[in-house]
Amino acid sequence: MKKTILTLGLAALTLGGVAASAEGPVNARQLNQERRIDAGKRSGKLTHAEAARLKSQQAAIKREEDRMRARHGGKLTAQDKRIIHARQEQANRAILQQKQDSQRGRNHLKIG
Template sequence: MKKIIPSIVAAGITFSLAVAPALAAGTDSPGIDQRQMNQQKRIDQGVQSGQLTEKEAKKLNKQQDRIEKKEAKMKEDGKLTKKERAKLKKKQDKAGKKIYKEKHDKQTTAPAPAPIR
């Protein structure tokens, strides 16, 4: 009996170490999250450089918010399927093109002043 208990404990620890990452992987979306951060950075840089007007930045930020909300809703069931990932990728592709288009159109504004340190 004394030899069985440590074996059971060891098996339980091994099982939990093996299963925990697999369970977490269902909602883990580092690629999607990283892309979201990159797109937000592009919007911020566009505002700082004057390539984006306030109105354009507001619309682009709303689009990013909608994508984040959609991602959160998709993750509610504890997993993010391939189909859901594909939908998010498509939305991010569309948003990325919109950011590019707005940053490279003829509408500009004065560059934002550098932050005071």
């Protein structure tokens, strides 16, 4: 009896992990992009306006992802994933470009 309960519990955990990992790469990338924007603002590599534009771009991608999930019962199709990936690639290039341009914001890092 105990063995059966333990087996069922492990199966439930495994299935839950699979469901979470299916949407994981999209959400992990989104979080990573937002962290890069925040780090760029703190270091002074991004101005306030640049960071706001980039965050707005990330929010638009998230809204698009949410609409796609709503259309397909909470899941992303392979085509949806390709579209989101392409949008995130575009956002990645925008972050890199803005961090490397000559405009600088205030450096909020506290050293010392």
